[in-house]
Amino acid sequence: HGIAACGKHFPGHGDTDTDSHLALPKVEHERRRLETTEWVPFRSAIEAGVSSIMTAHVIVSCLDESHPATLSPTAMEPLRTELGFQGLLISDDLEMKAVADHYSTAEMCERGLAAGVEQFLVCKEPTRVMEAYEALVKLAESKVIKHEVFEDAAKSIKRFRDRWNHNAVPTGATPWS
Numbered sequence: 001h002g003i004a005a006c007g008k009h010f011p012g013h014g015d016t017d018t019d020s021h022l023a024l025p026k027v028e029h030e031r032r033r034l035e036t037t038e039w040v041p042f043r044s045a046i047e048a049g050v051s052s053i054m055t056a057h058v059i060v061s062c063l064d065e066s067h068p069a070t071l072s073p074t075a076m077e078p079l080r081t082e083l084g085f086q087g088l089l090i091s092d093d094l095e096m097k098a099v100a101d102h103y104s105t106a107e108m109c110e111r112g113l114a115a116g117v118e119q120f121l122v123c124k125e126p127t128r129v130m131e132a133y134e135a136l137v138k139l140a141e142s143k144v145i146k147h148e149v150f151e152d153a154a155k156s157i158k159r160f161r162d163r164w165n166h167n168a169v170p171t172g173a174t175p176w177s
Contacts, residue, residue, distance in 0.1 A: 004164045007045040009056035009092060010079050011069050012038030020057040020098035024068060027060045034062065043083055051160055052088040053079065055117060057098035068099055071111035080116065088160040089116050093123045094132065106135035113145045118153035 012034060016025035029038070042053065055070035069075035070091050079085045094100065094108050103111070105122075109132055112120060120136075122129045139145045 004051045004160070005045070006052040006054050006090065007042055007050045008054035009058070010042055010053050011056060011058075011060050011063060011075055013056040013058050014038065016058060020092070021096050022098075024098040024102065025058040027058050029060075029062065031062045034060070039078075039083060042079070042085075046083055046085050046087075050085075050087060051163055052090050053085055054090045054092055055112075055115075057092050057096055067111065068102075069115075070099060070117065071103065071108060071115055073115045076115040076117075088118055088156050090119045091117045091121050093121045095122060095124055095128055105131035106138070108132075109135040110139055110144060113139065113149055113153075118156045 012027060012029075013020070013025070015029070015038070016027060018025035027038075045053070055076065057068045057070050059065065059067070060069055060075055063069065063075040063078075064072040066072075067075070076089070079089070091108075091112055094105060094112075099108055105128055109120060113136075120132055122132050136150075140147065140150055
């Protein structure tokens with residue numbers, strides 16, 4: 001019915017005792033534990049054709065001790081290279097305290113793009129939406145992030161939309177009409 005599934009939250013958020021809406025969680029597992037436990041459902045979802053995966057605002061020490069996964073190329077890299085995910089990579093909400101208390105919106109956009117995020121969620125505050133939009137425009141204009149990164153993200157978003165829009169309910173219609 002035009003509804004896409006989204007696997008979340010890569011590289012794993014289920015074994016934290018901190019709510020990333022309120023603070024920055026830390027996952028202390030070794031890499032092998034991630035591969036054999038946290039990544040198992042992601043592998044299954046990817047094999048089943050999941051079209052999007054959401055990032056986690058958690059520090060995964062064995063991947064990157066300094067930055068939350070959403071903003072870390074080394075934390076996001078295994079999703080594409082080892083797990084083979086080819087779909088749309090979406091950030092969790094940039095307004096969550098796990099990241100918003102530590103980074104500006106512009107920093108989150110720059111670091112997120114560098115980590116492979118293709119679509120950013122900013123869920124509540126219109127001023128934050130504009131901050132993200134303006135930051136992305138500045139990054140594109142300044143060429144801090146290569147133009148190809150923006151082109152690849154746009155292609156990924158288009159593939160996602162093309163896959164799901166054909167079943168969408170027309171505006172004004174109900175699913176049962």
